[in-house]
Amino acid sequence: MLHPWRLRLLVELSERGTIAAVAEALYITPAGVSQQLATLESEARTPLLERFGRRVRLTEAGAVLVTAAKEILADIERAESDLEQLRGNVSGTLRVSCVPTASAAAVPAVARLRARHPDLTLHLEQRETPDAVRALKLGEIDLAVVDSFGDAEPADDAALHRIPLLDDPLVVMVGDGHPLAGRESLSIAELAEENWVLCEEPTPWCDFLVSLCRAAGFAPNVVARSRSVDFSAAYVESGDAVAVPSRLLMRDIHRNVTAIPLRPTTIRHLALVLRKTATASPTVSATAAALTHVFAEER
Numbered sequence: 478m479l480h481p482w483r484l485r486l487l488v489e490l491s492e493r494g495t496i497a498a499v500a501e502a503l504y505i506t507p508a509g510v511s512q513q514l515a516t517l518e519s520e521a522r523t524p525l526l527e528r529f530g531r532r533v534r535l536t537e538a539g540a541v542l543v544t545a546a547k548e549i550l551a552d553i554e555r556a557e558s559d560l561e562q563l564r565g566n567v568s569g570t571l572r573v574s575c576v577p578t579a580s581a582a583a584v585p586a587v588a589r590l591r592a593r594h595p596d597l598t599l600h601l602e603q604r605e606t607p608d609a610v611r612a613l614k615l616g617e618i619d620l621a622v623v624d625s626f627g628d629a630e631p632a633d634d635a636a637l638h639r640i641p642l643l644d645d646p647l648v649v650m651v652g653d654g655h656p657l658a659g660r661e662s663l664s665i666a667e668l669a670e671e672n673w674v675l676c677e678e679p680t681p682w683c684d685f686l687v688s689l690c691r692a693a694g695f696a697p698n699v700v701a702r703s704r705s706v707d708f709s710a711a712y713v714e715s716g717d718a719v720a721v722p723s724r725l726l727m728r729d730i731h732r733n734v735t736a737i738p739l740r741p742t743t744i745r746h747l748a749l750v751l752r753k754t755a756t757a758s759p760t761v762s763a764t765a766a767a768l769t770h771v772f773a774e775e776r
Contacts, residue, residue: 481553483517484546485616486510487525491535491543492615502617550616551636554754567763568596574604574612575622578682578706578726579645579747582775583622586767597760605680613637613750620751620764626685627743638756640749640765642772645723647743648736650709652716655735662740666693672718673697674709682745686721689743710734725775747772 489499496514500507518525525539535543567590575583580603587599604612609621614636622642625631631639649663657663669690675697676683690697700718703709709720710732723745727736749768755761 479517479520479542479546479549481550483513483520484542484549486513487517487539488543488546488550489615490514490526490533491540492611495532502615551752551754554616554752555757557758559757566596567594567760569760570598570600571620571760571764572600572602572618573620573622573764573768574602574609574618576606576609576624576747577603578723579622579624581729582725582772583768586764586771589771590764590767594763597763599764607681610634610637610750613752616752619755619761620749620768622768623748623750624681625746625748626681631746631748636752636754637750638753640751640769642747642749642769643725643775645725645745645747645775647721647723647739647745648727649739650713650720650722650727650730650734650736652714653733653735654716655719657719657737658735660737662738664693664740665689666695668697668719668721669693669695671698672700674701674703674712674718674720675699676709677702677704706730728775 486499486503489502490496490510493499493502496507496510500510503510514526521538521542523538524536525542526533527536573583573587580601583601587601590597590599602618604618604621606621606623606625609618609623612618613621614634623631649657649668651657657667675686678684687697701708701712703712703720706722706726707730709722710730712718713720713734714732721739722736724736725747749765751761751765
């Protein structure tokens with residue numbers, strides 16, 4: 478009989494490409510991954526992998542089994558959710574990821590859930606949207622707060638359920654003494670001659686801002702790369718540069734800086750994403766409701 482854990486390893490391998498990457502993601506040794514996959518081949522009674530030096534690729538039989546394995550693992554999660562629904566209690570371990578630029582807003586939800594449901598263990602981590610979606614589909618996390626920008630529609634995925642959380646307008650941050658500080662609004666084109674503090678690459682936010690600049694006919698003159706909005710604000714406060722955060726990020730800034738609406742209004746869309754097979758789970762539902770509530774408070 479095919480073992481679900483070994484099936485998950487095969488699915489992971491199909492997504493990650495190397496045994497070393499699978500081992501790193503699942504905190505096991507490469508030798509352990511190889512041994513389990515060899516056992517899976519024995520169970521399947523057919524070769525599932527072709528080896529080329531240090532790399533492997535799926536055989537035709539391996540690709541067929543990956544497709545079936547995804548359905549089997551989804552059925553198992555649906556069954557677990559149905560059983561949990563019968564028990565009716567919020568308990569167990571749940572893994573939640575959040576884009577770094579919205580994770581502080583998610584903390585109150587985690588605190589409230591822990592206080593309300595002592596049998597629930599919640600792990601909150603930070604992941605950018607592409608990594609979070611991939612981890613969600615692979616079962617590494619259970620829910621993800623993700624973002625998208627402007628008018629671009631997020632890619633539709635039949636396996637995932639998306640819940641809108643917050644429309645978060647982008648703003649131009651300048652020092653209080655900057656010549657632009659008194660403006661009611663600013664366009665990207667009006668920032669062409671400014672120095673920029675930009676988020677680190679590669680992130681969807683950075684990519685989006687660079688695309689806005691290019692559409693306006695210039696490349697931003699980046700004088701600093703930032704991992705935190707507080708660093709950006711400290712640099713901007715000096716009067717030597719501008720930055721483009723969001724209204725949500727500005728709420729915790731206590732420096733001599735001004736947030737000016739971006740013209741035309743440009744939105745970062747925050748959403749909660751979960752696997753459709755987990756929607757019946759009381760634990761997942763309670764966590765989704767708590768996250769939806771705390772982001773509604775930010776509107």
